[in-house]
Amino acid sequence: MTLLAVEDLRVDIAGVNAVGGVSFTVADGQRVGLIGESGSGKTLTALAVMGLLPDAARASGRVVYRGDDLLTMDEDALCRLRGDRIAMVFQEPMSALDPVVRVGDQVAEPRLIHRGESRDVAMRHAVALLGRLRLSDPVSIARAYPHQLSGGQRQRVLIASALACGPDLLLADEPTSALDVTVQAQVLDLLRGAVEATHAALLLITHDLAVVAATCQQVLVMYGGRIVERGPTRDVLARPRHPYTRGLVDAHPNVVGPRLARLPAIAGSVPPLGGFPDGCVFRDRCPRAIEQCVVEPVLTGRPRRRGETPTRAVACWNPVPDR
Amino acid sequence: MNRRRRVPPTLIAGAVVVALVVVAALVSLVWTPFDPRLADTASRLLGPGVEGHLLGTDQYGRDLLSVVLAGSQVIVIVGVLAVGIAAVLGIPLGALAAVRGGWVGELVMRGSDVMYAFPAVLMALMLSAAYGSSTTTAMVAIGIAYVPVFARVTRAASLQVLTRDYVLAARAYGRRSPYIVVRHVLPNISSVLIVQATVAFALAVLAEAALSYLGVGTQPPTPSWGRMLKDSQTFLDSAPRLALWPGLAIAAVVLGLNLLGDGLRDRYDPHAHIEGRP
Amino acid sequence: MALFVLRRFAILIASVFAASVLVFVVLAALPGDAAEVQLGDQATPEALAALRHELGLDVPLVVQYGRWMGGVVRGDLGTSYVSSLPVGAQIRDRLFVTGPLALFGMTLAVLIAAPAGVYSAAHHRRLGDAVVSALTQLGMAVPAFWAGIMLITLVSVKLHWLPAGGFVPWGQDVGGALRSLVLPAVSIALVQGAILTRYVRSAVLDVLREDYIRTARARGRTRTGALVRHGLRNAAIPVVTVLGLQLSFLIAGAVVVENVFFLPGLGRMLLRAIGDRDLLLVQGTVLMLTVVVLVVNFLVDLAYHYLDPRLRTAT
Numbered sequence: 043m044t045l046l047a048v049e050d051l052r053v054d055i056a057g058v059n060a061v062g063g064v065s066f067t068v069a070d071g072q073r074v075g076l077i078g079e080s081g082s083g084k085t086l087t088a089l090a091v092m093g094l095l096p097d098a099a100r101a102s103g104r105v106v107y108r109g110d111d112l113l114t115m116d117e118d119a120l121c122r123l124r125g126d127r128i129a130m131v132f133q134e135p136m137s138a139l140d141p142v143v144r145v146g147d148q149v150a151e152p153r154l155i156h157r158g159e160s161r162d163v164a165m166r167h168a169v170a171l172l173g174r175l176r177l178s179d180p181v182s183i184a185r186a187y188p189h190q191l192s193g194g195q196r197q198r199v200l201i202a203s204a205l206a207c208g209p210d211l212l213l214a215d216e217p218t219s220a221l222d223v224t225v226q227a228q229v230l231d232l233l234r235g236a237v238e239a240t241h242a243a244l245l246l247i248t249h250d251l252a253v254v255a256a257t258c259q260q261v262l263v264m265y266g267g268r269i270v271e272r273g274p275t276r277d278v279l280a281r282p283r284h285p286y287t288r289g290l291v292d293a294h295p296n297v298v299g300p301r302l303a304r305l306p307a308i309a310g311s312v313p314p315l316g317g318f319p320d321g322c323v324f325r326d327r328c329p330r331a332i333e334q335c336v337v338e339p340v341l342t343g344r345p346r347r348r349g350e351t352p353t354r355a356v357a358c359w360n361p362v363p364d365r
Numbered sequence: 366m367n368r369r370r371r372v373p374p375t376l377i378a379g380a381v382v383v384a385l386v387v388v389a390a391l392v393s394l395v396w397t398p399f400d401p402r403l404a405d406t407a408s409r410l411l412g413p414g415v416e417g418h419l420l421g422t423d424q425y426g427r428d429l430l431s432v433v434l435a436g437s438q439v440i441v442i443v444g445v446l447a448v449g450i451a452a453v454l455g456i457p458l459g460a461l462a463a464v465r466g467g468w469v470g471e472l473v474m475r476g477s478d479v480m481y482a483f484p485a486v487l488m489a490l491m492l493s494a495a496y497g498s499s500t501t502t503a504m505v506a507i508g509i510a511y512v513p514v515f516a517r518v519t520r521a522a523s524l525q526v527l528t529r530d531y532v533l534a535a536r537a538y539g540r541r542s543p544y545i546v547v548r549h550v551l552p553n554i555s556s557v558l559i560v561q562a563t564v565a566f567a568l569a570v571l572a573e574a575a576l577s578y579l580g581v582g583t584q585p586p587t588p589s590w591g592r593m594l595k596d597s598q599t600f601l602d603s604a605p606r607l608a609l610w611p612g613l614a615i616a617a618v619v620l621g622l623n624l625l626g627d628g629l630r631d632r633y634d635p636h637a638h639i640e641g642r643p
Numbered sequence: 644m645a646l647f648v649l650r651r652f653a654i655l656i657a658s659v660f661a662a663s664v665l666v667f668v669v670l671a672a673l674p675g676d677a678a679e680v681q682l683g684d685q686a687t688p689e690a691l692a693a694l695r696h697e698l699g700l701d702v703p704l705v706v707q708y709g710r711w712m713g714g715v716v717r718g719d720l721g722t723s724y725v726s727s728l729p730v731g732a733q734i735r736d737r738l739f740v741t742g743p744l745a746l747f748g749m750t751l752a753v754l755i756a757a758p759a760g761v762y763s764a765a766h767h768r769r770l771g772d773a774v775v776s777a778l779t780q781l782g783m784a785v786p787a788f789w790a791g792i793m794l795i796t797l798v799s800v801k802l803h804w805l806p807a808g809g810f811v812p813w814g815q816d817v818g819g820a821l822r823s824l825v826l827p828a829v830s831i832a833l834v835q836g837a838i839l840t841r842y843v844r845s846a847v848l849d850v851l852r853e854d855y856i857r858t859a860r861a862r863g864r865t866r867t868g869a870l871v872r873h874g875l876r877n878a879a880i881p882v883v884t885v886l887g888l889q890l891s892f893l894i895a896g897a898v899v900v901e902n903v904f905f906l907p908g909l910g911r912m913l914l915r916a917i918g919d920r921d922l923l924l925v926q927g928t929v930l931m932l933t934v935v936v937l938v939v940n941f942l943v944d945l946a947y948h949y950l951d952p953r954l955r956t957a958t
Binding site: 129 | 853854858862863864866873877880950952953
Binding site: 478615 | 654657658661662665666669670780781783784785786787788789792793795796800807888891892894895898899902903913914916917920922925929932933936937940
């Protein structure tokens with residue numbers, strides 16, 4: 043069952059296009075990864091789904107959640123959904139938590155808002171949740187303030203507050219990027235386990251291929267505010283078809299395996315907002331660019347069976363050939 | 366992107382008002398519609414527009430407009446000199462605290478904390494008790510009271526500049542601290558100091574007006590808006606305009622200075638730490 | 644935490660002594676001879692010497708300071724040369740006017756500034772913010788004593804709603820005493836309120852930009868809910884610090900405004916003392932006022948460290 047269907051989402055900031063015509067779906071319980079570097083528009087996409095775009099931003103298109111278009115929903119209805127059915131985990135756990143409120147109260151907050159529970163009842167839920175996220179001594183943690191916790195603990199607190207009401211859809215924006223590598227793996231594991239246990243869907247935003255490989259069933263590759271490739275994770279990472287995806291995969295160092303003389307890098311760098319070329323947004327940096335690329339390619343793929351939506355799609359006039 | 370920053374309207378409005386005041390002060394030195402010091406008991410308390418007196422006359426028969434215009438002189442003098450004293454003493458202190466750091470810096474900061482407990486009015490009252498009341502005591506007192514403000518702002522701004530690469534490079538070349546301060550630090554913090562100076566000027570105007578009102582500032586016969594307000598209090602029922610115009614003049618000058626300060630800050634250094642201005 | 648309090652307290656004591664030295668230097672060390680002032684030009688040298696001895700002026704300045712401060716620490720601020728009345732008692736009597744006035748004024752200012760500042764921040768870049776900003780600009784530019792005079796003209800002279808001056812003693816009629824403080828407190832509050840409004844606005848705007856506000860909204864809080872539950876408490880922290888800093892301005896304002904309304908407080912006494920050249924009285928009064936400011940700032944410092952849990956444990 044399709045839980046979330048994003049159709050032709052566009053986000054403009056102060057008149058400059060940051061997300062241009064993005065479409066994808068997330069099914070019930072599905073774990074989808076959204077990969078891209080900074081400046082690709084991935085965070086804005088998530089914020090658009092939540093309805094938490096900055097004031098200077100304008101969104102258009104459709105974001106359909108269980109039949110309702112979130113972009114046209116009034117604020118009160120959105121508030122009822124946020125934190126209850128659709129929740130988000132942010133990137134910087136230190137600044138995302140209120141420094142003067144105890145952590146337990148922050149985890150309990152969604153239950154206070156949406157379930158009308160008393161502080162005691164909500165707190166008990168919060169402590170239990172913190173325990174399930176493998177925080178030792180959850181009672182003490184709940185009484186602590188954010189600055190008294192480590193980065194990994196804070197991120198688990200953020201995840202807990204997002205899961206408090208058992209949402210259908212969890213958006214996670216770089217949930218582990220601010221953490222040490224060893225802690226990253228633990229937290230990702232917990233995130234995946236929590237989402238699986240509650241049958242929630244996950245949209246995981248990251249720039250790290252390894253994170254997506256470990257956690258997500260489907261992956262969307264984003265560049266310049268567009269989705270350039272989409273498909274099952276294993277497939278896309280093993281046989282990338284878009285030159286950008288190929289570049290990302292090639293640039294990912296193998297810790298084991300043959301030593302490389304040089305790490306292959308994608309030529310050029312990500313342009314600032316408004317600096318992307320017409321037509322295919324990647325063509326300035328693309329080793330496979332052809333004349334046709336001055337026209338913007340459409341995300342297309344061959345369906346396995348007639349009438350079905352193709353699971354694998356790429357937006358490229360000259361994609362990397364199948365080996 | 367290198368957009369030319371627009372000049373904020375507050376800057377223009379403030380600059381215009383301040384310029385008008387300065388012009389009024391200079392012009393009134395040589396000319397006013399009537400002689401501001403000439404009492405004419407025959408023309409006491411005339412209404413506005415009567416006998417060529419645009420704003421009327423006061424209880425001594427003096428033309429109100431002329432007295433108000435002449436009152437701007439004291440404002441300008443006290444403002445400039447008080448801010449001058451505060452800057453000349455405060456800026457070197459602040460720079461010293463920033464460069465030396467350690468206990469010297471601590472001492473300067475603690476000292477300025479203590480001085481903050483002495484607002485300008487209180488300082489001036491003390492000096493008047495000791496030395497008698499005059500424009501000079503008021504001016505000196507206000508100046509001294511604002512030394513800590515300049516010291517703190519200079520120190521804070523200097524500390525930021527001192528960590529910059531060009532300062533480190535200068536030190537690597539063997540430049541000594543006084544040279545660095547004069548050549549590198551002061552020019553780069555000048556915008557903050559200028560904004561702080563306009564704020565101090567505005568506060569100095571308010572302080573001088575309050576002191577003259579109390580009788581411990583500018584003494585007769587020198588025209589002063591504060592003292593005019595004091596004299597006007599007995600006539601509030603019959604001629605409230607005597608209290609209106611000097612007060613409006615004070616408010617206008619202070620408003621102009623505040624707008625000027627805001628405009629300068631918006632234009633040159635929006636994130637600067639300015640004392641006394643939210 | 645205890646160590647922190649002790650450290651701050653030690654600094655407070657040192658500051659009080661530093662302030663007392665400043666007051667003594669300005670008022671007792673530098674000016675001319677108090678004996679000459681009392682006896683005048685025609686006094687004989689013997690009379691002058693006798694009076695100097697009686698007043699304790701023939702000993703070194705440091706000893707004079709020591710005697711004065713020794714008395715102050717024991718609660719004795721000396722006896723005025725001019726009126727022969729004890730300084731401490733005079734100050735205490737006047738405190739019952741100036742204290743309530745300052746408190747009243749500050750309370751009104753906060754009552755104006757808190758909602759106005761929050762409203763202004765919530766309507767940032769819209770008309771509401773512009774209007775409040777314009778009003779605060781005017782409020783800051785107006786001298787408090789002129790506001791008082793204008794209020795008298797309007798409220799007392801034209802409308803006869805409130806007295807134009809004078810003070811009804813507390814013991815006589817509490818209601819009357821309060822009524823005599825209304826216009827003076829409002830004059831102070833108009834200016835202080837304008838300044839505080841800007842600080843509140845700035846603090847709230849800073850807080851609204853913080854990530855945890857977005858997190859609160861992601862949990863389902865409305866914009867207002869997020870602001871109230873998470874914004875205000877965080878914004879209060881810098882505002883509380885400012886309250887302490889503004890105290891010396893408030894006191895200066897009270898001193899001047901008392902003279903507008905003929906209130907028998909410290910401000911009027913100070914002015915009379917200056918006219919009478921009653922230096923010991925001026926010394927005691929100024930010292931008292933600065934000590935109040937220093938003590939309040941010390942308390943505000945402690946409060947600020949208590950309010951922010953990050954500071955509570957860090958020290």
